[in-house]
Amino acid sequence: xxxxxxxxxxxxxxxxxxxxxxxxxxxxxxxxxxxxxxxxxxxxxxxxxxxxxxxxxxxxxxxxxxxxxxxxxxxxxxxxxxxxxxxxxxxxxxxxxxxxxxxxxxxxxxxxxxxxxxxxxxxxxxxxxxxxxxxxxxxxxxxxxxxxxxxxxxxxxxxxxxxxxxxxxxxxxxxxxxxxxxxxxxxxxxxxxxxxxxxxxxxxxxxxxxxxxxxxxxxxxxxxxxxxxxxxxxxxxxxxxxxxxxxxxxxxxxxxxxxxxxxxxxxxxxxxxxxxxxxxxxxxxxxx
Numbered sequence: 001x002x003x004x005x006x007x008x009x010x011x012x013x014x015x016x017x018x019x020x021x022x023x024x025x026x027x028x029x030x031x032x033x034x035x036x037x038x039x040x041x042x043x044x045x046x047x048x049x050x051x052x053x054x055x056x057x058x059x060x061x062x063x064x065x066x067x068x069x070x071x072x073x074x075x076x077x078x079x080x081x082x083x084x085x086x087x088x089x090x091x092x093x094x095x096x097x098x099x100x101x102x103x104x105x106x107x108x109x110x111x112x113x114x115x116x117x118x119x120x121x122x123x124x125x126x127x128x129x130x131x132x133x134x135x136x137x138x139x140x141x142x143x144x145x146x147x148x149x150x151x152x153x154x155x156x157x158x159x160x161x162x163x164x165x166x167x168x169x170x171x172x173x174x175x176x177x178x179x180x181x182x183x184x185x186x187x188x189x190x191x192x193x194x195x196x197x198x199x200x201x202x203x204x205x206x207x208x209x210x211x212x213x214x215x216x217x218x219x220x221x222x223x224x225x226x227x228x229x230x231x232x233x234x235x236x237x238x239x240x241x242x243x244x245x246x247x248x249x250x251x252x253x254x255x256x257x258x259x260x261x262x263x264x265x266x267x268x269x270x271x272x273x274x275x276x277x278x279x280x281x282x283x284x285x286x287x288x
Contacts (some may be wrong), residue, residue, distance in 0.1 A: 001025060001150055002047060002065075006056035016042045018204045020056070022103035026146070029170070031195030031212070032184040032279050038201045040080060040184045044152050047182070048078055061150070067154040070152055074103055077146030079154045083125075083137040091128075091136050093137055095143070102144040110206065113139050113169070118160050130157040138166060142173075151183035155190060164189070170194050181257045188277040198276070200283060205284065212276065219279045222261065223247040223270045231264035233257065249274065249282050 002024035009017040016039045024030065034040045034218050045051050046056055058065035060072050068076075073082035086095060091114070114121060117135045125133055133158045141149065155163045164261075167190055173179055174194060185191055191198075198215050200208035208215055219237070223245045235257070238249035250257065253271075262269055274282070 001028075001061060003059045004047070004056070005058075005143050007046065007058060008055040009039070009046055009051060010054045011042065016204055016242070018048065020206055020207060022199065022209050024180050024182065024220060026147075026180055027110055027174075028180040028182075028197055029174045029195050030180070030184060030197045030199055031191035032180045032199045032201065033188070033191070034184070034201035036257040039204050041152055041200055042203065044150055044182065044184065048076065049152060060252050074144065075147040077144065077149040079134075079137050079141045079151045081156070082151045083133045085125040085133055085136065087126040088124055090124045091119055094136060094140060095121070098140050098143065104144050106145050107144055109145075110139055110143050113142070113165075116165055129160065131159060134158060142169065145179075147177070147179050149181045149183075151181070151185075153184055153186065155185060155187060163187075167193060181262075188280060192276040200280065202284060215279060216276065218253055219249065219251050219274050219282065220253045220276055221247055221249050221272045222258075223272075224265055226265050229264070231261055233261055233264075235284045249278075251283070251286075 004020050004022045007017055008015060008018035020043065032040050034041070038066050042051070047065060049058070049060070049068055052066055060068055061075070063072050065068055065280060082108070089097070091102070095110060098158060108195060110203060114117075117139075119139065120128060125136070134154070141151075156164060170183075171194055173181060174212040183191070195212050197210065198208055198212050199206055202213060226241060226243065226246050233248070233250065235251040235253075236248050237251055258269065258271065
């Protein structure tokens with residue numbers, strides 16, 4: 001569906017994205033993680049053709065992302081961080097406008113979401129709350145059942161109930177294996193629930209772009225009693241020690257690393273897997 005090759009983006013003379021190589025396939029649900037300023041929005045906008053690469057390219061179904069055909073455009077759905085609603089139009093008029101532009105439209109889905117999310121369709125966008133506007137933006141992005149749905153912080157302004165319903169909607173989309181989702185969010189627990197792949201953006205580069213399960217198996221917390229000598233091991237992201245335990249967080253964990261560490265310590269190890277949010281924090285702090 002999407003191929004990104006040697007992508008580099010520069011903004012105001014600064015390199016924001018550097019040597020990005022990635023792909024998106026049907027069935028992918030990709031969670032994009034990165035600190036503020038890491039380039040997440042720039043990457044998503046470039047993927048959709050809203051900005052020209054300084055080097056490399058992005059292709060959507062074989063077409064250049066910045067020159068997509070009409071058919072390709074209809075296969076995309078996008079929810080930006082800040083909505084792009086027309087302030088003096090109400091919700092009903094937005095739906096009518098978007099429906100007139102789309103060859104495919106799921107009115108039953110629109111009715112269901114507007115009812116469940118209590119979107120005030122007769123109110124102009126200017127007088128809607130931030131959360132109501134975000135809900136309407138999401139409905140407009142979902143209504144034509146896009147093959148590729150791109151979401152930039154889509155739940156930031158949603159209340160907990162609306163967020164839960166939205167996540168369930170993404171789960172339903174993900175169940176249709178011919179479609180794909182890419183989304184960024186600071187609510188890592190939401191990402192952990194539905195993403196099968198993680199893109200971790202750090203310093204303008206993708207330092208991880210594989211499966212979430214593989215990422216969780218790659219980063220562990222190991223601990224042992226402090227009376228042993230300090231061992232040597234590669235990939236240590238974080239160290240803690242008190243009178244009871246020594247704890248290290250280690251990346252690229254493997255059976256070989258465990259055996260090497262045990263051989264140095266001559267002592268049993270406790271190995272615990274780490275949640276996605278902690279992994280993100282440890283990898284970000286390490287400045288890989």
